[in-house]
Amino acid sequence: MNGAQLMLEMLASAGVRYVFGNPGSTELPLTDAMVAEDRLEYILGLQEVPVMGIAEGYAQATRQPGVVNLHISPGLGNGLGMLYNAYRAGTPLVVTAGQQDRRLRFSEPILWGEMVEVARPWTKWSAEVQRVEDIPAAMRRAIQTALMPPTGPVFLSIPVDVQQQEAPSLDLTPPQPVNPLLRPPADELLRAVDVLATATNPAILAGSRVTESDAISELVTVAETLGAPVISEPGTTHGRLGFPCTHPLSAPGLPLWAPDIHERLSEFDVILAVGLDVLRLYVYYEPERAIPEHIRLVHLDHDPWELRKNHATEVALCGGLKPGLSELGQQLSDHLTPAQHESISERRGRREAAHSEARASLQAQASAELPQRPLTSLALMSSIAAALPPDIAVVEEAVTTTNTYLERLGAIADPTGYFGHRGWGLGWGLNCAIGVQLAWPDRPVLGVIGEGASMYGIQGLWTAARYNIPVTFVIPNNAQYQILKVGARGIGLPHASDGQYVGMDLVEPEVDLVALAGSLGVEACRVTEPEELTDVLAGALADPRPRLIDVPIDRTTPAAMEY
Missing domain, CATH: 3.40.50.970 (Thiamin diphosphate (ThDP)-binding fold, Pyr/PP domains)
Incomplete structure (x- = not known):
């Protein structure tokens, strides 16, 4: 097999079904190899923005890698805005691009450019494959890195001559992503339970990573146990719906502006933030910060970079959202006293009534308009x-x-x-x-x-x-x-x-x-x-x-x- 065929073999063995692309001269060996590859389908876009966006939608829905093939430096440049989106969303994309023949690079031929450094800021990993023997390992690493939580895009530059070279017998073991998402540490979970159980007016901020971690039902259990309203993340980052909007504890999402967020959250004494960036805002605003200073914040996420990044956090729980919420819900239920259960029941009733009133009011406003x-x-x-x-x-x-x-x-x-x-x-x-x-x-x-x-x-x-x-x-x-x-x-x-x-x-x-x-x-x-x-x-x-x-x-x- 040549380099292009090796790329396709590794993709197919990983269960990839589609390659999204817009081809050019440096991608011709790959598109030629696809003629004989019936396990993969090439989805053609007329420009790189659609190619990247379609791949991202596919990857977000399947939670499998969206594989993209772009045309060298100008194609990567056209797709950079969408690569930025994928990076911010943590979408597992495997973005590849052809590169000029290595024998031409010293003369700085047309279309050539240093793509690896261009892509690096908006990827988890960016590299160029210089030897055909490295293609299987590079593809394996790219797919595994994209799918490893916190997920995100990766980039590989593959010179056209490497795509055409014949390879010796190589290790073609398929990618095998590792799931490192264990429950948070037991002592930190107990601290979180203590904070949440003593809250008089708690709220939950639910982020996109709840849905992406298949943890919605676990979050519903925690919300019902606490009797807390669940608020979606601000419009700046509201990528997925982390809680059923039909549930009576569902509350309107956070607004865009920091002063409005501050006003909205001021009634609460404790906030449990789950699976979101706290907080990625739209415009600068001082002196008020988005989260009022009196609030005790508990933050659960599998991305350690986001914990305690922007706001004082009393308890930071690093671990898988699904096992973390499951354990948190169970421990909360066991920890609460009969008096606390009664208080929570009353609080839940008030929140559910407010939910019904808000929906009826909005429906009436819609009818009037x-x-x-x-x-x-x-x-x-x-x-x-x-x-x-x-x-x-x-x-x-x-x-x-x-x-x-x-x-x-x-x-x-x-x-x-x-x-x-x-x-x-x-x-x-x-x-x-x-x-x-x-x-x-x-x-x-x-x-x-x-x-x-x-x-x-x-x-x-x-x-x-x-x-x-x-x-x-x-x-x-x-x-x-x-x-x-x-x-x-x-x-x-x-x-x-x-x-x-x-x-x-x-x-x-x-x-x-x-x-x-x-x-x-x-x-x-x-x-x-x-x-x-x-x-x-x-x-x-x-x-x-x-x-x-x-x-x-x-x-x-x-x-x-x-x-």
């Missing part, structure tokens, strides 16, 4: 919610429109089916949705993608059409970068306060997304009425083809985000 035209964000999301089946998976990249409305309306019945931004490099959402649908062919997938964000990776629609990936998109279209307007007003910029902005309106001309989608092979329509939207969306989700629905919405810039 339905007659407005263009549709408000809440009316749009309420109309979407009415069409969603129980097994829906939703990918969001429209932060000023979605506003966690689907969660607060209880529209996502299965918490594993939520995907949101953690890196904020635009172009991710549309393509992530395609990757999720590829991973879950028997589950309907909806992408709610702002018109501005969609244009950063719109070429992905062609891939959805080419491979008949039946994802559905709703585009809330306000023809502007509204998040920037809200941000400018939020930090008190003088012209923004007067409603004056530069470079934030997508008009003159407006993008015709219906025509654009059609040119890329995806059937599309424009809808303005809520009842029509619900009907069209229900039909699109049942359609075995990709579909796009463009919905004009209110262009008024809100004073602040609503979470």
Whole structure:
């Protein structure tokens, strides 16, 4: 076998099914080898942003490596924003790229560049394979490193001549990732139990890594034992839904801004943070910090880098979330006194009543806004919610429109089916949705993608059409970068306060997304009425083809985000 064939052999033996790519001259040996490799399918993207985004969606949904092949330095450059997203989300990507023939490097040929150092800041491991004999070990290490918690992307540069070289008989043992996630230390668990059991008004912050660790049911047990509301992480990092939004202890997520987070958390005396970065914020704000100083913080995570990183933490628990929460729930139940159980029961009743009241209030507000035209964000999301089946998976990249409305309306019945931004490099959402649908062919997938964000990776629609990936998109279209307007007003910029902005309106001309989608092979329509939207969306989700629905919405810039 030559080097390219060795790469494919190692991928196939690891159970990899797809290679996502956009080829070039330095990748030709690999694509040629794929002609005879029936265990792998090449998924073509028209540009590197869609390629990376689709691979990330696939990897997030399967928790298996998304394998990418990029075209040398310019291709890596095009994909760097999405690599950043994957790094921030901890997504297990194995990103490869061809490199110029080693015999040409001294002359600095076209397309050549030092890719290893370019990729290093946003990967767990970055290397170049200089010998064909090292390809099996390099591929094995890359896959194992990507999947080792805390998971994340890796990068391999493979020169074109190494891909073509014939190899001697080599060790082709498949990758065997090690799971190091044991329960946290027993003494630290006891300290955490003591803090939580004596809390008078505790809350739980649930992060994306709860879902990714398959620990939702264990967190539900802890929340019910404590009678504590469960709040999702801020919109800045709210990538997965760590707690069922249909559960009566589910509470609205944290807002974007530090002062709003501070105000929201001030009522609590103890917080248990599980599987999230505490906290990765959007803009600088002082003198208030996001977490009030009086709060006693207990933090459980399998990533030691995140423990005690930004905020004073009374108990830091390093270990697997699933075994850690299981042990914590059991010890809490055994530790609580009858008086504490009674107090918790009363607290749980109050929180469940507040949950019901908040949902009813939001539903009433949505009904009141339905007659407005263009549709408000809440009316749009309420109309979407009415069409969603129980097994829906939703990918969001429209932060000023979605506003966690689907969660607060209880529209996502299965918490594993939520995907949101953690890196904020635009172009991710549309393509992530395609990757999720590829991973879950028997589950309907909806992408709610702002018109501005969609244009950063719109070429992905062609891939959805080419491979008949039946994802559905709703585009809330306000023809502007509204998040920037809200941000400018939020930090008190003088012209923004007067409603004056530069470079934030997508008009003159407006993008015709219906025509654009059609040119890329995806059937599309424009809808303005809520009842029509619900009907069209229900039909699109049942359609075995990709579909796009463009919905004009209110262009008024809100004073602040609503979470």
